[in-house]
Amino acid sequence: xxxxxxxxxxxxxxxxxxxxxxxxxxxxxxxxxxxxxxxxxxxxxxxxxxxxxxxxxxxxxxxxxxxxxxxxxxxxxxxxxxxxxxxxxxxxxxxxxxxxxxxxxxxxxxxxxxxxxxxxxxxxxxxxxxxxxxxxxxxxxxxxxxxxxxxxxxxxxxxxxxxxxxxxxxxxxxxxxxxxxxxxxxxxxxxxxxxxxxxxxxxxxxxxxxxxxxxxxxxxxxxxxxxxxxxxxxxxxxxxxxxxxxxxxxxxxxxxxxxxxxxxxxxxxxxxxxxxxxxxxxxxxxxxxxxxxxxxxxxxxxxxxxxxxxxxxxxxxxxxxxxxx
Amino acid sequence: xxxxxxxxxxxxxxxxxxxxxxxxxxxxxxxxxxxxxxxxxxxxxxxxxxxxxxxxxxxxxxxxxxxxxxxxxxxxxxxxxxxxxxxxxxxxxxxxxxxxxxxxxxxxxxxxxxxxxxxxxxxxxxxxxxxxxxxxxxxxxxxxxxxxxxxxxxxxxxxxxxxxxxxxxxxxxxxxxxxxxxxxxxxxxxxxxxxxxxxxxxxxxxxxxxxxxxxxxxxxxxxxxxxxxxxxxxxxxxxxxxxxxxxxxxxxxxxxxxxxxxxxxxxxxxxxxxxxxxxxxxxxxxxxxxxxxxxxxxxxxxxxxxxxxxxxxxxxxxxxxxxxxxxxxxxxxxxxxxxxxxxxxxxxxxxxxxxxxxxxxxxxxx
Numbered sequence: 001x002x003x004x005x006x007x008x009x010x011x012x013x014x015x016x017x018x019x020x021x022x023x024x025x026x027x028x029x030x031x032x033x034x035x036x037x038x039x040x041x042x043x044x045x046x047x048x049x050x051x052x053x054x055x056x057x058x059x060x061x062x063x064x065x066x067x068x069x070x071x072x073x074x075x076x077x078x079x080x081x082x083x084x085x086x087x088x089x090x091x092x093x094x095x096x097x098x099x100x101x102x103x104x105x106x107x108x109x110x111x112x113x114x115x116x117x118x119x120x121x122x123x124x125x126x127x128x129x130x131x132x133x134x135x136x137x138x139x140x141x142x143x144x145x146x147x148x149x150x151x152x153x154x155x156x157x158x159x160x161x162x163x164x165x166x167x168x169x170x171x172x173x174x175x176x177x178x179x180x181x182x183x184x185x186x187x188x189x190x191x192x193x194x195x196x197x198x199x200x201x202x203x204x205x206x207x208x209x210x211x212x213x214x215x216x217x218x219x220x221x222x223x224x225x226x227x228x229x230x231x232x233x234x235x236x237x238x239x240x241x242x243x244x245x246x247x248x249x250x251x252x253x254x255x256x257x258x259x260x261x262x263x264x265x266x267x268x269x270x271x272x273x274x275x276x277x278x279x280x281x282x283x284x285x286x287x288x289x290x291x292x293x294x295x296x297x298x299x300x301x302x303x304x305x306x307x308x309x310x311x312x313x314x315x316x317x318x319x320x321x322x323x324x325x
Numbered sequence: 326x327x328x329x330x331x332x333x334x335x336x337x338x339x340x341x342x343x344x345x346x347x348x349x350x351x352x353x354x355x356x357x358x359x360x361x362x363x364x365x366x367x368x369x370x371x372x373x374x375x376x377x378x379x380x381x382x383x384x385x386x387x388x389x390x391x392x393x394x395x396x397x398x399x400x401x402x403x404x405x406x407x408x409x410x411x412x413x414x415x416x417x418x419x420x421x422x423x424x425x426x427x428x429x430x431x432x433x434x435x436x437x438x439x440x441x442x443x444x445x446x447x448x449x450x451x452x453x454x455x456x457x458x459x460x461x462x463x464x465x466x467x468x469x470x471x472x473x474x475x476x477x478x479x480x481x482x483x484x485x486x487x488x489x490x491x492x493x494x495x496x497x498x499x500x501x502x503x504x505x506x507x508x509x510x511x512x513x514x515x516x517x518x519x520x521x522x523x524x525x526x527x528x529x530x531x532x533x534x535x536x537x538x539x540x541x542x543x544x545x546x547x548x549x550x551x552x553x554x555x556x557x558x559x560x561x562x563x564x565x566x567x568x569x570x571x572x573x574x575x576x577x578x579x580x581x582x583x584x585x586x587x588x589x590x591x592x593x594x595x596x597x598x599x600x601x602x603x604x605x606x607x608x609x610x611x612x613x614x615x616x617x618x619x620x621x622x623x624x625x626x627x628x629x630x631x632x633x634x635x636x637x638x639x640x641x642x643x644x645x646x647x648x649x650x651x652x653x654x655x656x657x658x659x660x661x662x663x664x665x666x667x668x669x670x671x672x673x674x675x676x677x678x679x680x681x682x683x684x685x686x687x688x689x690x691x
């Protein structure tokens with residue numbers, strides 16, 4: 001199986017869907033001539049031309065709203081946010097228009113847009129560039145939210161997202177762009193709303209997604225080697241729709257849950273997970289649900305300290321051990 | 326309630342109202358046959374009577390939330406929408422009843438929507454501000470001031486992408502012109518030469534704030550800063566609306582050039598029905614406009630002078646419009662409400678098309 005980077009996986013997904021459907025258009029800041037701020041769209045302009053790969057001015061509300069409007073007439077825009085942090089300047093277009101036009105029209109309309117880009121801290125870019133808004137997005141009925149952790153997942157999920165007839169928000173991670181992984185050849189589609197057990201285990205369930213999956217897997221190795229504790233790592237892959245059944249099955253097996261998320265704590269994705277797990281899996285729990293999140297403050301700049309603000313393998317290990325005692 | 330000067334009440338034309346505008350000589354108006362002219366008049370009358378009937382329904386507590394009436398602005402929607410070709414599209418803000426009727430939506434489903442009934446055009450899920458008719462190229466009905474304008478630019482983008490010779494008309498009020506999203510949409514439209522005509526229905530007030538207190542500089546003229554063509558017209562004169570808009574619609578369709586058009590109009594009622602309308606303008610101002618510039622009266626005088634309308638026909642059209650609006654209210658009254666089971670339908674395309682659903686997992690939560 002070919003080994004490619006997470007970045008290449010996304011690029012291949014875009015290229016394949018651009019090839020497949022003439023209505024797919026990639027829009028965003030620096031996506032064309034600059035080859036992408038993070039080189040995700042490198043080479044696409046040369047292959048598909050300026051009608052399909054479109055450089056926009058710095059105008060998130062404008063071009064995202066434009067994409068929503070175009071999708072009403074059958075265009076399938078895949079719009080890049082250079083940082084998902086910039087979603088807030090287009091909030092009304094994303095979470096009022098895209099999320100609601102179907103409902104307000106009584107189902108006459110649908111809005112098949114994709115918005116993609118990196119949503120992460122850990123790169124010392126400070127409080128306004130480090131947002132991870134999957135919880136804010138997922139709070140809105142009408143939208144779908146996807147956070148892939150590996151190259152294979154990124155490719156399969158992005159292709160599904162582009163073909164999806166509802167608005168799909170695809171949250172990547174700049175730190176994962178260079179990660180290599182095996183990605184199947186040929187048509188590789190992963191359905192939205194299907195979690196993946198990345199590591200089987202018996203003693204606790206770590207529920208997580210995005211880069212925290214990798215921290216959790218590293219911590220699981222340490223738990224096994226240094227403490228003889230067997231952790232199961234469940235990667236949600238999609239936040240909404242949510243595959244809670246895979247999580248509950250894991251909890252039924254291990255009876256202890258640690259949620260690991262690169263989220264500020266209040267009303268995070270984990271808050272929703274914890275409610276659902278205790279509501280639907282109460283009898284399977286041998287301990288209160290535990291959670292490891294970003295430290296509750298705006299993203300700090302100072303490089304070594306930011307590492308301690310976010311989930312990392314040592315923090316995950318410590319939280320797991322707290323759960324087990 | 327004071328009797329408004331209605332078409333049937335005025336047996337002779339009011340001398341202060343002009344009866345022939347220069348725009349009547351424009352080719353786009355000259356080429357209208359008699360029936361087409363009557364139809365313009367009829368549509369404006371139907372809007373007026375629908376709005377009056379929905380006001381009464383609101384006062385009788387049949388309608389909840391907001392009701393933003395189009396009374397006084399009828400010539401704008403009718404004039405603009407009468408120019409629509411197969412590939413032209415319309416999007417507007419929340420004062421959308423006039424546009425909905427002008428594109429040909431049925432008043433039964435419009436009134437039922439106001440009543441929140443399942444037979445409403447949006448199944449009772451949208452309400453007054455959210456009328457949609459994709460099959461008539463009408464894309465709403467939007468609540469956030471200016472929020473619809475980037476969408477309008479998107480309609481134009483799609484037309485150009487598909488190589489269709491059409492134009493998008495993106496309507497807004499004078500209150501929207503200062504929203505950031507509008508400026509972003511202007512820039513994109515001009516930068517990419519998209520076939521959109523931005524129509525500013527300037528009724529002089531943004532809720533209770535006059536243009537003078539809201540906006541620095543002239544409204545449509547701002548287009549110059551974006552290298553866009555612009556124009557103005559009299560929104561109380563349906564011929565003038567048609568003459569001016571025709572020019573800019575051709576520019577959009579044939580040359581894919583955007584424009585901004587400011588249409589001077591007026592609303593007799595408050596911003597919404599909840600607006601007491603007693604803090605920001607004098608009653609005399611409203612009466613003066615009604616007396617001298619009412620768009621229905623103006624066009625009635627014009628068509629009488631042209632020999633197209635007479636008292637009998639005017640009476641017939643007025644009666645029919647009232648009857649139609651009353652029948653719509655009866656239809657709405659008799660219709661069922663949606664049920665709580667309907668609340669979570671029409672949220673996701675996938676959930677509404679379960680046999681075609683590819684995703685798994687839970688789309689909804691408790």
